[in-house]
Amino acid sequence: xxxxxxxxxxxxxxxxxxxxxxxxxxxxxxxxxxxxxxxxxxxxxxxxxxxxxxxxxxxxxxxxxxxxxxxxxxxxxxxxxxxxxxxxxxxxxxxxxxxxxxxxxxxxxxxxxxxxxxxxxxxxxxxxxxxxxxxxxxxxxxxxxxxxxxxxxxxxxxxxxxxxxxxxxxxxxxxxxxxxxxxxxxxxxxxxxxxxxxxxxxxxxxxxxxxxxxxxxxxxxxxxxxxxxxxxxxxxxxxxxxxxxxxxxxxxxxxxxxxxxxxxxxxxx
Amino acid sequence: xxxxxxxxxxxxxxxxxxxxxxxxxxxxxxxxxxxxxxxxxxxxxxxxxxxxxxxxxxxxxxxxxxxxxxxxxxxxxxxxxxxxxxxxxxxxxxxxxxxxxxxxxxxxxxxxxxxxxxxxxxxxxxxxxxxxxxxxxxxxxxxxxxxxxxxxxxxxxxxxxxxxxxxxxxxxxxxxxxxxxxxxxxxxxxxxxxxxxxxxxxxxxxxxxxxxxxxxxxxxxxxxxxxxxxxxxxxxxxxxxxxxxxxxxxxxxxxxxxxxxxxxxxxxx
Numbered sequence: 001x002x003x004x005x006x007x008x009x010x011x012x013x014x015x016x017x018x019x020x021x022x023x024x025x026x027x028x029x030x031x032x033x034x035x036x037x038x039x040x041x042x043x044x045x046x047x048x049x050x051x052x053x054x055x056x057x058x059x060x061x062x063x064x065x066x067x068x069x070x071x072x073x074x075x076x077x078x079x080x081x082x083x084x085x086x087x088x089x090x091x092x093x094x095x096x097x098x099x100x101x102x103x104x105x106x107x108x109x110x111x112x113x114x115x116x117x118x119x120x121x122x123x124x125x126x127x128x129x130x131x132x133x134x135x136x137x138x139x140x141x142x143x144x145x146x147x148x149x150x151x152x153x154x155x156x157x158x159x160x161x162x163x164x165x166x167x168x169x170x171x172x173x174x175x176x177x178x179x180x181x182x183x184x185x186x187x188x189x190x191x192x193x194x195x196x197x198x199x200x201x202x203x204x205x206x207x208x209x210x211x212x213x214x215x216x217x218x219x220x221x222x223x224x225x226x227x228x229x230x231x232x233x234x235x236x237x238x239x240x241x242x243x244x245x246x247x248x249x250x251x252x253x254x255x256x257x258x259x260x261x262x263x264x265x266x267x268x269x
Numbered sequence: 270x271x272x273x274x275x276x277x278x279x280x281x282x283x284x285x286x287x288x289x290x291x292x293x294x295x296x297x298x299x300x301x302x303x304x305x306x307x308x309x310x311x312x313x314x315x316x317x318x319x320x321x322x323x324x325x326x327x328x329x330x331x332x333x334x335x336x337x338x339x340x341x342x343x344x345x346x347x348x349x350x351x352x353x354x355x356x357x358x359x360x361x362x363x364x365x366x367x368x369x370x371x372x373x374x375x376x377x378x379x380x381x382x383x384x385x386x387x388x389x390x391x392x393x394x395x396x397x398x399x400x401x402x403x404x405x406x407x408x409x410x411x412x413x414x415x416x417x418x419x420x421x422x423x424x425x426x427x428x429x430x431x432x433x434x435x436x437x438x439x440x441x442x443x444x445x446x447x448x449x450x451x452x453x454x455x456x457x458x459x460x461x462x463x464x465x466x467x468x469x470x471x472x473x474x475x476x477x478x479x480x481x482x483x484x485x486x487x488x489x490x491x492x493x494x495x496x497x498x499x500x501x502x503x504x505x506x507x508x509x510x511x512x513x514x515x516x517x518x519x520x521x522x523x524x525x526x527x528x529x530x531x532x533x534x535x536x537x538x
Contacts, residue, residue, distance in 0.1 A: 051321060052320060052321040052324065055321065055324045055325070055328070056324070056339045059324070059336050059339055060339070060349065067328050070325045070328055070329070070429075080329065080427070158349070160339075184538065187537060187538050188537070188538060190459060190537050194537065268456060268457065268459050268463065268537040268538070269453065269456050269457060269537070269538055
């Protein structure tokens with residue numbers, strides 16, 4: 001359980017300013033609700049030798065792994081979505097993986113960097129939360145000031161080369177009457193996971209206990225609400241656990257890279 | 270100028286049957302209008318060493334290069350979009366490229382195949398023509414029984430590794446009153462080029478003579494019609510000409526790979 005934290009002062013902040021704040025180590029919490037209406041991104045960094053397999057994995061699994069940017073090998077700048085950024089320092093918290101095992105959770109990944117690494121920035125459902133809020137749909141984890149709950153499902157991704165693993169989902173409890181609106185509000189954003197992949201019974205996608213998410217924090221599901229599940233950019237981390245590349249850096253779940261583009265730039269219709 | 274040909278008998282044909290017909294060499298014409306409502310795909314085949322650069326190029330230029338399938342190195346089967354297919358024989362006409370120069374246009378690419386090659390299948394605007402027809406928008410090149418006109422523009426793609434080049438577009442003349450409908454009907458299909466990238470004055474995107482397309486056939490633009498331009502999957506061929514990989518196989522423009530999925534499978538909303 002992460003401690004409660006308050007994103008209110010950063011709701012309408014500029015992404016560049018928030019990246020600088022994070023770079024200085026002054027924000028180490030999840031980023032949901034920050035810089036609302038700007039795109040947020042998951043990250044996975046891999047040795048160049050594994051990069052092709054991962055790109056094909058992403059192509060075959062576009063719901064959990066929509067790629068927003070790919071850095072040049074050895075270069076920390078996400079030129080497409082955040083000129084001037086540095087993916088080694090601009091994320092509040094990282095996870096360091098060796099042979100598929102989590103070995104560190106630093107707030108700065110610089111000391112783990114080398115010239116052979118490629119970073120992939122992947123769409124995040126936080127990006128469409130602005131559209132949900134605008135549509136009058138409350139976001140429970142925002143209101144609870146905690147991280148979104150994420151679960152490993154039994155929905156297997158299509159493998160590619162050395163990469164395989166289960167789909168990870170994020171969950172938001174939605175009032176029954178608002179579910180169709182939630183589907184349509186998010187379906188317009190295929191590049192940031194788009195429409196939900198499941199609505200209702202958690203057991204149908206292999207989730208045993210809705211109160212025990214594998215990542216993030218549990219949130220209350222109230223009377224008259226249904227759990228709605230979106231494909232999640234933490235899926236590459238589940239693939240890392242299963243596929244065991246010799247080395248990987250990812251963001252810590254919920255602690256995202258905030259890019260410059262507006263969510264609207266990724267909207268279809 | 271291709272000779273007129275008649276796709277009428279194949280409008281509602283099954284993709285698997287049409288692929289077999291093509292495999293036997295019994296159809297060597299463009300495929301627009303065949304197997305309507307099923308996805309059609311551009312192809313580029315590259316040595317494995319060039320495959321990563323191309324995938325990053327596609328990620329950075331998703332409008333012209335939306336990837337639908339990537340084959341395993343050396344394997345001719347497009348497993349995702351056409352189980353049982355063979356990309357070496359199931360396209361009506363190929364182009365063979367050496368160092369960026371077109372050297373052959375066979376109807377069977379088998380003799381050029383080797384175990385180091387990877388095929389990329391890329392979304393094609395023919396896929397959304399069914400939706401346009403359903404929306405009551407006539408498709409000129411279908412009615413003229415010729416190939417769609419395609420042009421090299423001055424809109425540069427974002428480079429990636431060794432790949433760079435201009436965006437290629439396809440053009441359809443649309444009645445002024447139907448242009449908004451054409452935008453919306455195609456915008457629902459981002460995986461097959463989606464909404465147009467330009468409407469009107471060809472000179473604004475560097476097209477010098479609308480009657481002289483670089484690929485395909487010129488079509489008549491009638492009084493009260495405006496040329497509408499969609500990003501085109503021939504863009505990788507322009508990139509091949511400029512980037513000069515040692516070897517590449519592509520489809521011949523307009524002569525597509527027909528996959529099993531329905532266009533509707535790629536629709537957003």
